[in-house]
Amino acid sequence: QLIDLVKLCGGEILSCYDNLSPEKLFIIFSKHSKSIDESRNMEKVYKCEVVTIEWVLDSISEYTILPTDEYKAVKLANSILEE
Secondary structure, X not given: OHHHHHHHOXXXXXXXXXXXXXXXXEEEEXXXXXXXXHHHHXXXXXXXXXXXXXXXXXXXXXXXXXXXXXXXXXXXXXXXXXX
């Protein structure tokens, strides 16, 4: 259902990230994953932002691409580890 919502709002679901501008690419980090290293590795390899699913849902509800600072997966994973 989330895939359908993303597409209805003009987003794309990709299986390959090569040759895409990092400014237009966001990787959605699973809420079940707590690996900071995995998120950091994705950021380095794809040179794009890795965000949480909440960013997608909040962006859809606002019908605009929201700033990602509060939704970055590394930031979220760090705060979970600190608890």
